[in-house]
Amino acid sequence: MKWIIYAIMLFLLTGNAYAQKKTDVPMYKNATLPIEERVKDLLAKMTLEEKAGQLNQLNGGAFTGPALNDAGQKAKMQMVRDGKVGTLLNVIGAAETKAIQTIAVEQSRLGIPLLFGYDVIHGYKTIFPIPLAEACSWDLSQIEKNASIAAREASSAGINWTFAPMCDISNDPRWGRVMEGVGEDPWYGGLVSAARVKGLQGNLDNNHILACVKHYAGYGAVESGREYNYVDVSRVALWNKYLPPYKAAVEAGAATVMNGFNVFEGVPVSGSKYLVTDVLKDKWGFKGFLVSDWASFGEMVTWGYAADGKDAALKAFKAGSMIDMESKIMGQFVPELVKEGKITMPELDEVVGRILYYKFKLGLFDKPYQYSDAKKEAATLFTAAHRKEALEAAKRSIILLKNNNNILPLKASPLKIGLVGYYAASKSDLFDFWIAQGDFKNAVTLQEGLGQVWGQSSISFSNGYNADATTTDALIGEAVKSAQSADVIVVNIGLSGKLAGEDRSLANPVIPQGQVELLKALKQTGKPIVAVVSAGRPLVLTQVEPLADAIVYSWILGTEGGNAMAAVLSGAYNPSAKTVISFPYAVGQIPVYYNHFNTGRPVQTDGQGNWFSRYRDIPREAYYPFGYGLSYTKFDYSNLQLSSPAISKGETLKVNVTVKNSGNFDGEEVVQLYIRDIASSIIRPVKELKGFQKVSLKKGESQTLTFELDNGKLSYFDEAGNTVLEPGKFSVFVGGNSRDVLESSFELK
Template identity: 75%
Template sequence: MLLRKFYLLLTAGLLTGFAYSQKKQDGSAMYKNAALPVETRVKDLLKRMTVEEKAGQLNQLTGGAFTGPALNDAGQQAKMQMVRDGKVGSMLNVIGATETKAIQTIAIEDSRLGIPLLFGYDVIHGYKTIFPIPLAEACSWNLNNIEKNTGVAAREAASAGIHWTFAPMCDVGNDIRWGRVMEGAGEDPWYAGLVSAARVKGFQGNLDEQHVLACVKHFAAYGAVEAGREYNYTDVSRVALWNKYLPPYEAAVKAGAASVMNGFNTFEGVPVSGSHYLVTDVLKKKWGFTGFLVSDWASFGEMITWGYAADAADAAAKALQAGSMMDMEARVMIAHLPELLKQGKVTVHQLDEAVGRILEAKFKLGLFDNPYKYCDVNREKATLFTAANRQQALQAAQEAVVLLKNNNKVLPISNKSARIAVVGHYADSKEDLFDFWIAQGEFKSAVTLLEGVRKVWGAEQVSFAAGYRADATTDDKLIAEAIANAAKSDVVLVNIGLSGKMAGEDRSLANPVVPEAQVQLLKALKATGKPVIAVVSAGRPLVLTAVEELADAIVYGWILGTESGNALANILSGVANPTGKTVMSFPYAVGQIPVYYNHFNTGRPVQTDGQGNWYSRYRDIPREPLYPFGFGLSYTSFQYSNLQLSSALTDKGKVVTATVTVSNTGDREGEEVVQWYIRDYAAAVIRPVKELKGFEKVSLKPGESKQISWKVDDKVLSFYDASGNLVLESGKFTVYAGGNSRDVLEASLEVR
């Protein structure tokens, strides 16, 4: 027995010595030499990795707490053992500098090769300081501030140990039934591309410890889900793919996005995770994307449910063969890649390319040289929810607000002695201020509309009545209280719409309308004869036809984040002049959906006089939306005049200069978003009736006029064919200029 114990101790000592020797040897490995090029380090590390370790780099697991009592949880212990075994390349939903350092330490100190993990998290519109939802933020038409806003989110997330965010969403959305329109930049592909690129730059910066990796999603055409229903089927032509859906993704990729996420949807009958055309032919070859791809949650495994893959092994093979890489929580890669390699169903080259790209991202972040650079508790405390961050969030929220109606200049309420009746449950509900994607934002830190209004006018001048319940129902008593509240006031602010809880993933709605109880409340308040201002909160455009008839003014307040109440109060009081313009059309009725400005003419377009038969229309409602794309009012007024082209006839390769005069005809300074559109009248592929191709946000003093110029070149006039090639054809065009997509001046242009 003594001999056996001695033998065991000796063996353990030898093994420990061998492990120590290996660690010393690894210390001089090329992949650990920061002076060598990243490419050299990646190649060296790949040579040292087993197939199982390579499969591990393609395996992303969701996390949780890994310090304190949480370490006693069997599930968490099992995940940590996978980290030790080199079977995990990334984790998501591990939060905070302390937690991320704890798990990173295990990866670095306890795994054979010490490969650091990537920590990912959904930082959609802020981490601790919450900004307006991306759809609302896009309504600012301020690309510089959008980049700054995203930079704040990146700094906060990075200080909390996060390396990587699953944003921006670049899906073009026409259908307000889809809850995820809140994450995008609206219905125009060109403008959405500019916004997507700005957000990539804001997130990534120069990839120092103040920034995080961006992830372009959901590649591709996920915004075309049928009936606006989450996770649904999509079916788009290649012409639509290239001209309508791909431009925002391409712009984000060209801006340097480090990663791309596969969508849940299909393209040409194939789940996009397995689409060789999208992933390899378009993304990698056509666009030259050199980053890495990650699935959406378990979407590799969902290829089985779709009926495209026979089983988990087949799903892993088809994903890798298509060029997809990291597997978020389906675990098909870690389970089946070794056997697939032995069977010849995937190649070493395919595996090494996928793993190499993920390793390259980790090297570029500096994680091999300083794996804990994102895990500074002191920096985390100093960075989160600062006064400067909140000020940026306030500015963003003010710019996102869209003034849709303002009869008789009821706004702004410049009288600081006015008695204000605030009505509506949402006006006093912090919880309903936030949506599904609030990261680490806290309800208690948000400012409600009621708080913001009381801050401006004083608590003694502001009364409150709920008017309806949290579930958007009402009764005679609640309405009577609201009427009594209104009777004692000079003006009524009624906060209506939908709770933020109804925005985001898995929040599709068949009827995106203002709830009937709120309309009933509006009718009662309108009957008091007091000016009624509707402040609409929602994560998407709503059908506002009923509200339009009952409110003197309509302020679209979206979901504005932490500073919501302060921003709205500043707009309502006139401290801030609204500058927001819609980036999605507001339907006249649910039956119009999807409705969007850049539609096609059809063979039987709408008759201008509305008379006659046999043309494309509805018999019971208008064809046009209630509020068009690019629409938004100001507390001043703007007039457009004298649209001219430097030449009405031009040749390919030449540039035509368009100019228009914009005048502030009101009595206060304001900013106007001057929008430029084109129309191509005859092409090999039919073109929309209007396409946004340029804009400029200009500030004008009362009575001031400015001449705004815009360059019309070959790129502006081109379109994509079905193979993704830019095409410019001779023919007739129209150039439009105006303050929205409907109310425009026009000039004719011919290209020879």
């Protein structure tokens, strides 16, 4: 009997100890509780300095191997131990992220894990076409898939947050970052931005990462297309032109937003209460968190908006901005500002709680090393399946701008190709500034791609120009001599990928003069010329057009660029891409865009007379308009019909059009629908894209497509961001680009 009593007592004692031990586990570490309760419990346990630390983001680097002995890295690791850092950027790879996450989780007081951010703009290891080129595919499912693959690769390497997508609308090819965006149309830009958010974030499992909408807001309107420059736009323009893509990305569930480098209404956007709190948080209901662009909080002092770092920290915080990327002022001054009563503890808790929420949402408190699996990293990066999708994306991004006498597609072997152009054989020039961990050595050049199709023995190659696009008589002479024996000349011109991206603004986005001289010399051979133009932005092509029989715009296509170009030139893939940004006739015409306003003195239809809005020396319209792109086949549009000549508010108008493939190839066509609000309280653009369908038609096949125009597509925003729907007459346009369209009209009662 005694042993039974002893056993019961022992059981009660050990059970009580176990219960006590279980009770000692903080609520925030209990994975069964709702995230909101865990956040509240953790906030109650954090010191003021630890809360401020969540607003401090530092540039990382290597945290293993010899780097452990670096004094700077030791200091950063000590800050992590002390809870004075909440996120790091540019810590790359499963091993590195695990090393620093171990310090955060196992050596800090509360074990709060870090977020690791990185610029994964168009691929991590497998590089896809630049975002501007990708948008030209008009293939939202492919765009989402591309982003999902980029997220899968990045997440396997320890990254759980990317500073993408860029949602800035821009009409200015002088701006280097135009390559990173969605083009010039706000409605289509919203669809692309939402697709990228969905691809990156998925359901926020460990194969996906947090997206970051940037650069909020209006950064694409920088004066002169110059990086970090001043912006001045009205609220009408802000709401109708610049905000829609950001809004669409937020509605798609984007977890984070990045402040731009610019100002709005004379206030740096990091300190704009109107943009950050009134619009983003209050009007749109954004529940995620914000991060500055690199040191932009501190740059409020340089702008002349803040007196010093402490003043800048206060103004950024009060505006609603949160994480400070590399200015180091939030971690330094927020505790002091709280003690002085300038920031309240509830205000700070609300901000920090947003950040902690997504750390819980990603599962970092429960599985802090799930993103840092070296075996998964090795099995995920740069797979054959990923390269296959990169090839598909690249093919879909290539635009055929000219094809005289159907010179393309090139005939099959035997065919002698005179390939000219330094970039055609240069792997390093195939990649732009934003290549994450992509290795240009893995990229396929145009020379390699053509060799795969026609055989290297069928291709004679000559540089024609130098790496900097300058040329000499000797280089031109060599190219001409090499081309003499060819059946066709394929000349790769344009700009190096190294000239695309941040801090790469150009005053003259034109084809370099040396390349023009090369084209002129090649033209004298009498051989047919195919110009393949590589660039991270639209270039002025007025000098190229008369010198080439065909022009193919390849942009910067990433890892599989050469194979994609070979598929298009050979006809294995019939090009279907369309421009999403207008190509200027001349630099002095910039900015030029399709959705402009009519003015009080629009261009006369016959071009005659005086006193109207025009240039005396060049056309007013774009050289290649928005939505433009050719195919190897021909598409005819007919029978545009509206379901009714008038509709009432609340009703939907149906628009039918017949499209026929009247050419000799099967092909895809991007059928585009535009409207114009003829008279309204605020003047509206001459055309606005409100629908598109990408349809595949066999040669000889016809199809009738139906579009719907609801009240949402017929409305616009006033200066306060309120939706306005007004009765009146509307024009409807349908066609293969914004210029060549069928037209009808209806009335909204």
